[in-house]
Amino acid sequence: MLAFQNFKNLLQLVKEAFFKHGDKDPLRACVKAIDFCCIESQGELQDFARNKLKELEDEIIAKLKSAIKEVLVCSMKLKCHIFCYFWISEEKPNT
Numbered sequence: 001m002l003a004f005q006n007f008k009n010l011l012q013l014v015k016e017a018f019f020k021h022g023d024k025d026p027l028r029a030c031v032k033a034i035d036f037c038c039i040e041s042q043g044e045l046q047d048f049a050r051n052k053l054k055e056l057e058d059e060i061i062a063k064l065k066s067a068i069k070e071v072l073v074c075s076m077k078l079k080c081h082i083f084c085y086f087w088i089s090e091e092k093p094n095t
Contacts, residue, residue: 007045011037011052018056 011034018030034056037049 004045004048007037007041008048011049015052015056019059 014030014033018027021027021030034049034053038046038053041049
């Protein structure tokens with residue numbers, strides 16, 4: 001039981017390390033470590049590793065969707081500012 005708890009703790013630390021590092025080498029190492037656990041472990045350990053990998057995938061997808069949404073919102077705001085700038089700066093005929 002202690003080995004299983006250590007395994008769970010290790011995978012949780014690898015998952016946390018994944019999100020703390022932005023460099024590609026540590027990210028790849030984290031993915032390889034979890035992938036290794038998914039393939040090489042057995043039974044309950046393998047199931048736990050696969051669940052941890054699924055959690056990681058879900059979290060990455062959620063963060064990616066959020067980032068894309070933020071970029072789209074910023075892009076729309078920028079376009080609105082540009083439109084307003086040109087609209088205001090146009091010479092209007094006197095009526």
